[in-house]
Amino acid sequence: MRILFLAHSFNSLTQRLWDELCARGHALSLELDIADSVAEEAVELFRPDAIVAPFLKRAIPQSVWSRLPCLVVHPGIPGDRGPSALDWAIQEGAAQWGQWGVTVLQAEAEMDAGPIWAHAEFPMRLARKSSLYRREVTEAACIAVLAALERLAGGARPPPPACRGRARPLMTQADRAVDWERDDSATILARIHAADGFPGLADTLFGVPCRLFDAWPEDRLRGAPGALLARRETALCRATRDGALWIGHVRRDGDAGSGIKLPATVAFAAEAAALPEAPLPGWWTADHATWQDIRYEEAAGVGILHFEFYNGAMGTDQCRRLEAAFRWTATRPTRVIVLAGGEEFWSNGIHLNLIEAASESDSPADESWANINAMNDLAEAILRCESHLTVAALAGNAGAGGCFLARCADRVWLRQGVMLNPHYKNMGNLYGSEFWTYLLPPRVGAEGARRLMRQRLPLSARDAVALGFYDTCLAADHAQFGEEVRRQAAALAAAPDLAAQLAAKAARRAADEAVKPLTQWRAEELAEMRRNFYGFDPSYHYARHQFVHKTPQAWTPRHLARHRGRFSP
Structure with missing residues (x-):
């Protein structure tokens, strides 16, 4: 049809x-x-x-x-x-x-x-x-x-x-309204959940009107209903009449931050700094009774690193924390590391909202540069890991740099139904980094790499495996996918030839390094990215602004509107 x-x-x-x-x-x-x-x-x-x-x-x-x-x-x-x-x-x-x-x-x-x-x-x-x-x-x-x-x-x-x-x-904000002193945690959580994505729950924090998103229950911290109790990384904890909730993201109304959804501790940086910090004891926890964006579990010779970043966006600090967590994971007495990402997104690359919100003293160009370098540090740590076999297990979608961050792992397993957008060009002809020029052509060929990066169309899990970009499709059901990942990772860890696999991996890395070091691949990509960020062409900054502020499009891109002329990638 x-x-x-x-x-x-x-x-x-x-x-x-x-x-x-x-x-x-x-x-x-x-x-x-x-x-x-x-x-x-x-x-x-x-x-x-x-x-x-x-x-x-x-x-x-x-x-x-x-x-x-x-x-x-x-x-x-x-x-x-x-x-x-x-x-x-x-x-x-x-x-x-x-x-x-x-x-x-x-x-x-x-x-x-x-x-x-x-x-x-x-x-x-x-x-x-x-x-x-x-x-x-x-x-x-x-x-x-x-x-x-x-x-x-x-x-x-x-x-x-x-x-x-x-x-x-149409549900109005009056229909969504909450009373922090009278409503219980379940009621408020359901109302924030119902408004998540759009339009957010209208409320106030620190006396400032804002919209709330990304809420998680807290089972231990307590305080006067409505009081802000603590901060942890990017989230704020607020008491209810029978417990507390973590608020991960907010959008301030009526000031310079209006219209940009940001991590709560960034949107209210000065106010949040006065709150006590509620750190967790470490990466290792199976505790789901609180909010934690990076979590580690270990069993059967496998370490699984979960990173649940809202909408898959990874800011500079998040990349640095995840790199630290990965390096710590590589010191564990395990043989396989699974990079599990989040349930909805594995990664979508650099954090455009945080970049857009950068101040004049720390410009969007400077924050873009810091963010892409932090992403590359994480990618390079994964590529250089010789102590373990690494697996990227994508239960959720991935885009741009997130697609190539996953490809840094030795194996990439996807849930059937995952959608990928491995191109960068929709963001103002951004060149892209995360070692894609090193990782992609050997997988799909030079012409395949050119098509994949220029066509600007989504790629299914099925097609990613057929192209050779990724390795294996697993179950479509989330719970079943998680079970299959654990089972197959444990089998990898128990393989009798594991030492030989690790030796072969180290030999391949050394051979590649002798031909062209990772530092050179990185420098060449970043030279192009520097032009995107600091050059005369403002396309990236314009596209980012339109994306972050959700500006309605004035026309349909020609690679989608095929009735308006032949699309040539």
Whole structure:
């Protein structure tokens, strides 16, 4: 089929559906939902058999839906209607009372009221909205969209739905409001979870209006309800009437920081400095009763290093702490190190929000330079590790430098369903570093490397393995993936030829170093990056500003809008 995607942005769900439909041989093009006239023009140019709308913030115009089937992906059960479906489900406790789902319905005059072509359900987790969206909602959407298109292509009519949901309005901040002195931890956590990603929970910290994101429960610290109790790395701990919560990220309103989501201790740096620090005893802990962004566990000759960085962004300090944790891990009496990353993202490279927020005395260019050097220090530590076999285990998505940081490991294992964006060019033609010029061509060839870095399209786990960029796809289910990683890593650690494998690894590194040292690869990449950061071309700084401030795009990139001209990578 010829299928036109109509979307507010090319987000993670849209990318995954794009990949699933491309893999099944459909001809695809995408138009960002900029204006009715733009959507109408896209239909005229592409002449699609159907439109798929994975992520919209406004209604499809009648001039479009009256002409051809428009399948809208709605993150709710049949009969559920309204723009805040997932928000209401999380806030009202769907994790306790059962299933939720995704519905694919046909666009008509009344929002979310058209015929239902397919739906898929999943058990709700107690989790952030962004986490549910990237995991359960995305998987259910793939199932439902494929089923809907199969019915449409076969000439079937939408089956009669068993409606269980109801129409709900847009959730306002009044609906989300919390009272730190009266509400318990579970209530406040659910409300922050329901607002995570967008729009955040409107509140105040240190008397300053702000939006709260990224909350985690705390089972030990206590204080007067509403009081700020402590800080730890990037997070602040605030007391509730029956416990406490960690707040990882905030967006200050009404001052110079307005509009930028930042780690809480950065957004309120001066105020946070006056709070007592609540450090953990070390990297090693299996304690999930508190917030910890870097965590280590060890069993069966395997050390597993988890790093749960919000949205996969890794600032200068986070890179340095992770490097220290990795070097410590390499001193342990183990034989394999697994770099597990986070559940939603493994890594997306340098922290653009922190860079954008850099002050004039420490400019965005300077912070970019510090951040990329810290990323490279971490990458080089992994590449030079000869005491252990290293495995990057990607349960979540990865982008830009994060893709090549993973490739620094001896083996890369991915969860089926992970999406990768290994290119840098969408960020203002950024050249990229993390030793990609050393790591990529031997894996995919010189021409393959050129295509991968220039085409600006997402890469599925399946395709990454087929290309030879990564090594193995494992289970799609998160829990099963974790079990398979542990089992296979333990088998590596117990292999009778492990010493020979480590010797061969050291020999390869020495041979490569003799031909061209890592320091030279790094210097050549950083020379290009210095031009991106400090040169006359402001493209990187402009693109970063647009990305951080979520400026609506004025046009659809041509590598996606294939109906607007032949795309040449």
